[in-house]
Each structure stands twice: as structure tokens, then as C-alpha cells.
Amino acid sequence: MQHLYERVSYLKGLCEGLGISEETKEGKVIGVMVDILDEFADALVELHEEQEELSEYVDSIEEDLSEIEEDFYEDEDSEFVELKCPNCGEEVEVDEELLYDEDEDIVCPACGEVIIHAQDEEYICENEEEHECCGKHNH
Structure with missing residues (x-):
């Protein structure tokens, strides 16, 4: 200058x-x-x-x-799992901890339908192998 x-x-x-x-x-x-x-x-x-x-x-x-x-x-160690809404097909990321919460339904943000009911013990995974998040296989 x-x-x-x-x-x-x-x-x-x-x-x-x-x-x-x-x-x-x-x-x-x-x-x-x-x-x-x-x-x-x-x-x-x-x-x-x-x-x-x-x-x-x-x-x-x-x-x-x-x-x-x-x-x-x-400090945030949460992992997210991708689920596919059976109603509209939308891919939804869900906090892994919510999968084990028996009091919370997991609702699709796109269509508003319940993807996993709070009392369900199983859910549909896209992966053929055992998941680290839930220990379950594709159903």
C-alpha cells in the first residue's frame, strides 16, 4: 500500500x-x-x-x-446403519443404538411409515454377511 x-x-x-x-x-x-x-x-x-x-x-x-x-x-462413537424403507425404497441412515432401543420405532423420513417397530427383534439387512452393528444376517 x-x-x-x-x-x-x-x-x-x-x-x-x-x-x-x-x-x-x-x-x-x-x-x-x-x-x-x-x-x-x-x-x-x-x-x-x-x-x-x-x-x-x-x-x-x-x-x-x-x-x-x-x-x-x-466423544461421539455412534455408527450409522443404512436401511431401505420397505414402503418407498428410500435409503435411510439410522443410528446403530436406535436399532436396539425397544421403545423407539424407526420411521422413514420420506414417507412416514415405520421401518422397524420397537418390539421387532429382526430387521432386513442389505448385506449377506453378518453385521458388526447387529450381529444378524440378511433375512
């Missing part, structure tokens, strides 16, 4: 070197324009410095948020 100050100083020097008098109408206009350019340079330098400070602050917040997310999600 230093180059802006240098350019405005160069322009001021040109005006003085040309002998432009601020007594004339044209000289007054050119003088005011140079002053305005100087003010713009000050404002831009100030904005640039503030933007750099904000950028550093946002980076700091982003790092802190990443640490918080790692701590928060690190």
Missing part, C-alpha cells in the same frame, strides 16, 4: 514542478483532486490494515472451532 503514497507524492511533485498555481481555477481543481487522492490512499491503507487484522482473527476463530469440533465429535 506504500506505493499509493508514493504515487500521490509523485503527482504532487509534478504539479509543483509544472508551476501549477492554486490561484487559477484549473490549479484549484488539480490541487483539490490531489488532496482527494491523498485521502483515498489513507482510507485504502487503513481498510487494508483492518482487513488483515480481521483475516487473522477469523483464522484464529476457525482454528478454535476446529479444535472444539474435534473434541465434540471425538
Whole structure:
């Protein structure tokens, strides 16, 4: 941003070197324009410095948020199981812990139909092998 100050100083020097008098109408206009350019340079330098400070602050917040997310999600050991709704065919991800909850029906968010009733001991898996999540085979 230093180059802006240098350019405005160069322009001021040109005006003085040309002998432009601020007594004339044209000289007054050119003088005011140079002053305005100087003010713009000050404002831009100030904005640039503030933007750099904000950028550093946002980076700091982003790092802190990443640490918080790692701590928060690190404790979350839940696994999700993909089920297919027998009514509408929608693929639904279900928290593994809900599969063992005898008090909660698992409902399809797409059609609202119950996929697994709370009292059901079995459910239909897409996988032919034994699942780690439920220990059951495809039925």
C-alpha cells in the first residue's frame, strides 16, 4: 500500500514542478483532486490494515472451532446403519443404538411409515454377511 503514497507524492511533485498555481481555477481543481487522492490512499491503507487484522482473527476463530469440533465429535462413537424403507425404497441412515432401543420405532423420513417397530427383534439387512452393528444376517 506504500506505493499509493508514493504515487500521490509523485503527482504532487509534478504539479509543483509544472508551476501549477492554486490561484487559477484549473490549479484549484488539480490541487483539490490531489488532496482527494491523498485521502483515498489513507482510507485504502487503513481498510487494508483492518482487513488483515480481521483475516487473522477469523483464522484464529476457525482454528478454535476446529479444535472444539474435534473434541465434540471425538466423544461421539455412534455408527450409522443404512436401511431401505420397505414402503418407498428410500435409503435411510439410522443410528446403530436406535436399532436396539425397544421403545423407539424407526420411521422413514420420506414417507412416514415405520421401518422397524420397537418390539421387532429382526430387521432386513442389505448385506449377506453378518453385521458388526447387529450381529444378524440378511433375512
